[in-house]
Amino acid sequence: MKALVLAGGAGSRLRPITHTSAKQLVPVANKPVLFYGLEAIADAGITEVGIVVGDTAPEIERAVGDGSDFGIEVTYLPQDAPRGLAHAVLIAREFLGDDDFVMYLGDNFIVGGINDLVERFRTEGPQAQIMLTQVSDPRAFGVAELGPDGGVIGLEEKPERPKSDLALVGVYIFSPAVHDVVAGLKPSWRNELEITDAIQGLLDRGHRVESTVISGYWKDTGNVTDMLEVNRLVLEGIEPAVAGEVDAASELIGRVVVEAGARVEGSRVVGPVIVGAGSVIRDSYLGPFTSIDRDCTVIDSEIEYSIVLRGASLHGVGRIEVSLIGREARVTPAPRVPKAHRLVLGDHSQVQISK
Structure with missing residues (x-):
């Protein structure tokens, strides 16, 4: 066959x-x-x-x-x-x-x-x-x-x-x-x-x-909805494993995988979560059913029930959930004044903005 x-x-x-x-x-x-x-x-x-x-x-x-x-x-x-x-x-x-x-x-x-x-x-x-x-x-x-x-x-x-x-x-x-x-x-x-x-x-x-x-x-x-659901299902079956670095100021709860070469600093991670090799999580919160791919950076941010692809970065953006963030994407705060959103969107994009 x-x-x-x-x-x-x-x-x-x-x-x-x-x-x-x-x-x-x-x-x-x-x-x-x-x-x-x-x-x-x-x-x-x-x-x-x-x-x-x-x-x-x-x-x-x-x-x-x-x-x-x-x-x-x-x-x-x-x-x-x-x-x-x-x-x-x-x-x-x-x-x-x-x-x-x-x-x-x-x-x-x-x-x-x-x-x-x-x-x-x-x-x-x-x-x-x-x-x-x-x-x-x-x-x-x-x-x-x-x-x-x-x-x-x-x-x-x-x-x-x-x-x-x-x-x-x-x-x-x-x-x-x-x-x-x-x-x-x-x-x-x-x-x-x-x-x-x-x-x-x-x-x-x-x-x-x-x-x-x-x-x-x-x-x-x-x-995207089905991707996130399948991600949730697979993460349900992972076993905790820490091969990377987790400092004393961080807290890992439940089934968390930190791959070799990844670093978790001053952060709280509630599994099931996987952090890919070479990624840095600093002063942040990772919530359940989140996959962080290789070489990503999450700093001063919160993210839950999401998939972050290779090389993406989140810096100081508050809370993100139910999201799929593409390779090498950059997510940063908008200026506080004037209160406005600045967007560069590709064809067929979907954006939800809280008022």
Whole structure:
């Protein structure tokens, strides 16, 4: 069995962060989301992995390399533009050959890995195995309809009138039978080759499609709210570890990780929190569910339930919460008089200002 990982999307819902960075590399608990998926694939015993890349290919390739750090062998598959999930299968035809394969969306996060899904596929031998989860608004997802016996009888992509509340999670397993279906697909109303149409095509040809409704945790980390929620979930599982420097005037409470080379001076840190290597926390408060990446500076500030990316700095800015602060960003106080805000904002930015 091989794996096909999709890492070519534009990440429009995470702008402006993704104007300069691949969405799959935005860190959760100081580790890129993509890495969690690659680790899950390796843990399932899959070593041959194709990664579909687009405009951010150089950044993805620098981060992942040849895959040896994950115990896998990586082949990069260029895609000229995001043209749908089934299009990724189409361009990966030569790489996949006649092997079964896992298709994993690189910006998805699934607690518990994929071992059980892979084992079930190998044991039961369907032509497709999909994961489903209940969602509050299925109109935003691919949706599966199940028959009275629980079998999959139909699928739709982002339907106006969903026939169920069961959304497809971003992990699929296919047999080579899917290639003949994908080769004959026509673009949808979104002008994309939809994976839901490919699965429906398998059903139409009499092939067996099995589903698993997961009760565990799944998130598509495509927006800031979901990124912060996944960050919270991962931080819930960390164990306290202090490899950096913490002075006597500082207080660490609960599960706090201070990586080697980081310094905490005159500050209060209430976990779960992780402070990355090379970062400096001085005369500040770090509240629960906060990730501070490498080489950041937080001085005379308070921050909680937030993600701070590599090289960012906060100086004397009072309290910040529920925020995603990009690489090398600078957050400083505004002049007290006149009372005004001075902003330099990129396209699609969102700013909340307290009066």
